[in-house]
Amino acid sequence: MKQPKISIIVPIYNVEKYLDECMVSLLNQTLKDIEIILVDDESPDKCPKMCDEYANKDKRVKVVHKKNGGLGFARNSGLDVATGEYVAFIDSDDFIDLDMMEHLYNVAIEYNADEVRCGIKFYVGGKFTERHDVDKLTVFRGKEQVLDFMLDVVGPLPECKRDVKYMMSSCCCIHSRKVIEDNSIRFLSERECLSEDLIWDIDFFSKMNCVVYVPECHYAYRMNPSSLSHHFSWKKYRRQDTFFNAIKERLDALYSQKEYSIHLLRLKFLYMRNYISEAFSINEGLGKRRKLVRTMLQDDIWHDLFTEYPYSRLPKAKRIYFFLAKHQMIFFLFIISKMMKYREKLKTQKQ
Numbered sequence: 001m002k003q004p005k006i007s008i009i010v011p012i013y014n015v016e017k018y019l020d021e022c023m024v025s026l027l028n029q030t031l032k033d034i035e036i037i038l039v040d041d042e043s044p045d046k047c048p049k050m051c052d053e054y055a056n057k058d059k060r061v062k063v064v065h066k067k068n069g070g071l072g073f074a075r076n077s078g079l080d081v082a083t084g085e086y087v088a089f090i091d092s093d094d095f096i097d098l099d100m101m102e103h104l105y106n107v108a109i110e111y112n113a114d115e116v117r118c119g120i121k122f123y124v125g126g127k128f129t130e131r132h133d134v135d136k137l138t139v140f141r142g143k144e145q146v147l148d149f150m151l152d153v154v155g156p157l158p159e160c161k162r163d164v165k166y167m168m169s170s171c172c173c174i175h176s177r178k179v180i181e182d183n184s185i186r187f188l189s190e191r192e193c194l195s196e197d198l199i200w201d202i203d204f205f206s207k208m209n210c211v212v213y214v215p216e217c218h219y220a221y222r223m224n225p226s227s228l229s230h231h232f233s234w235k236k237y238r239r240q241d242t243f244f245n246a247i248k249e250r251l252d253a254l255y256s257q258k259e260y261s262i263h264l265l266r267l268k269f270l271y272m273r274n275y276i277s278e279a280f281s282i283n284e285g286l287g288k289r290r291k292l293v294r295t296m297l298q299d300d301i302w303h304d305l306f307t308e309y310p311y312s313r314l315p316k317a318k319r320i321y322f323f324l325a326k327h328q329m330i331f332f333l334f335i336i337s338k339m340m341k342y343r344e345k346l347k348t349q350k351q
Contacts, residue, residue, distance in 0.1 A: 004035040004060075006101050006174055007084030010092050011074035012038055016045040018093040018222065023054055025095040027061075031102035036061045037078040042068035047092075072187035072196035075170075079180065086174040093222050094123075094171070100218035104174045107212050111139060114176040114208040119217035120167060130217040133166050138213045147254060150205040154198065154247065155266030158313035163270045168198040172219040175204060183207045194236065194243035202250045232278035232292075240271060241301065265309040269318075272302055272325065280337045290330045297328050 008026055012019065026036050038051040038061060048065060055061040064077050075089055086108060090096060104116040121128040140149040149166070156165035179185070185203045190196040205211070244264070251260040279292045311322040324332050 002033070004084040005031060005033045005105050006086045006088055007035050007037060007078070007082035007177065008088045008090055008101070009037045009039065009075055009078030009082065010090050011041055011071050011078070012047050012051060012092045013041040013043045013068070013071075013074070014045055014047070015043070015092040016047055016050070019047060019050055022090065022092050022095045025098065026090065027054075027058060028098050029101045030099045031105055034060060034101060035082070035084060037082060038063045039074040039078045040065045041070070041074040042066065070189050070191045072189045075196075076186045079186065082177060084177055087177045087180060088174045089170050091171055091221075095220050095222075097216075097218040097220075101174070103214070103216065103218065107137070107214060108174060108176075111141075111210060111212050113139075113210045113212045114179050115173050115204065115211045117167075117173045117211065117213045118219060119215055120169070120172050120219045120221050121217040122223050123220045124223040128220065131167070132215050132217065134213045134215050136215055139210065140213075141210045143209065146205055146208050146211055149211060150202065151255075151260060151263045153201055153205070154251070154260070155263040155268075155270070157262065158266065158310055159315070160266075161315050163266075163273075166213075168195070168201055170197045170200050171221075176208075179204065179207050188246065192239065192242055193246050194239040199243075199246055199250070202247065206250070206254055232275065232282055237275060237296070244268065244301070261304075261308070262310070265305050268302065268305045269309065269322065272297075272305065273321065276325070276333060277337050277340070280334055281341075286334070290334065293330050293333065294328060297325060297330075 010022065010026070015022075023036075026034075036054075036058075038054065040048045040051050040063065042065075051061075051063045051065075055063045062081060064081060066074070066077050071091075078089075079087065086105060088101065088104075100118065104118060107113065108116045117133075119130060119132045119134075121130045140146050152165045153168050156162060183203075185200070185207070187196045188199050193199060247264060247267075251264065254260075275296060276293055279296060280289050282289060282292070284292075306326045309322070311319055311326075314322060321333070321336060323329075324336070
């Protein structure tokens with residue numbers, strides 16, 4: 001059998017109501033020479049049966065049934081059986097443009113790229129909001145350019161208005177399977193280190209010679225405001241220790257601390273703000289919520305951020321927020337959080 005151009009790996013867990021929409025977008029890709037690997041992560045709904053039905057209808061579909069282990073390990077199970085020239089990861093509650101794979105593959109061949117990325121469109125209530133990280137096709141070639149790009153994926157410089165300059169996602173891309181297998185690159189478990197995608201990005205970028213970013217937003221990411229990932233829990237909060245340590249360990253092997261620290265601290269600032277927002281949103285009295293935020297801000301994990309980060313270089317609104325957090329002005333942080341949520345609600349209603 002001829003080697004497929006792209007192996008599309010789809011981890012599946014409890015997505016019965018979304019899976020058909022995802023699969024329609026994959027089975028009808030304009031690039032036909034693909035394989036679709038459905039990894040059933042012991043899903044408790046009808047997904048295991050649906051996966052087998054897809055495989056019976058289309059010979060390009062493979063199914064892996066496995067014990068539940070989480071998203072990262074499910075992707076690894078897909079990699080273990082993938083045979084494509086390139087690999088793509090698609091989350092099973094998302095969907096993609098019908099020409100995404102053809103477009104990214106053609107660009108990869110034209111530029112001899114190890115990875116090709118595209119923009120993302122956020123899907124909320126039947127409406128799309130596009131996020132463009134580049135406004136034209138952009139090539140990062142050679143170790144120096146790729147590693148510089150990687151630092152901006154970790155976190156932008158203070159002057160950047162966006163918290164995230166380039167998305168840290170493994171889904172809006174195709175990746176060279178040769179680079180993956182030659183370097184034994186696999187995902188860590190998000191159940192241990194909070195975010196598997198950024199660790200994957202660092203491991204993969206450190207072995208690449210060329211990444212191409214196209215401006216088109218081919219990937220539709222389904223936003224779910226009620227998702228557990230947006231709710232505060234101490235268990236999730238503590239996983240960031242492993243997360244930041246894993247990032248630091250990898251960056252230490254590639255750069256001097258002076259080169260990467262300002263990028264890593266910007267990432268910490270983003271995570272700190274997200275946790276404050278989540279803590280203020282828990283279903284408790286204001287007093288308990290303020291106490292939770294105060295306890296969190298006294299955590300040693302933020303010590304380097306508060307003592308070393310040049311926050312005076314941040315855009316004005318973020319500079320004020322940083323100052324309030326550093327000096328534990330909890331009431332004012334609460335007011336700002338409420339204002340931000342109100343603005344987001346208005347923005348969603350207008351779209």
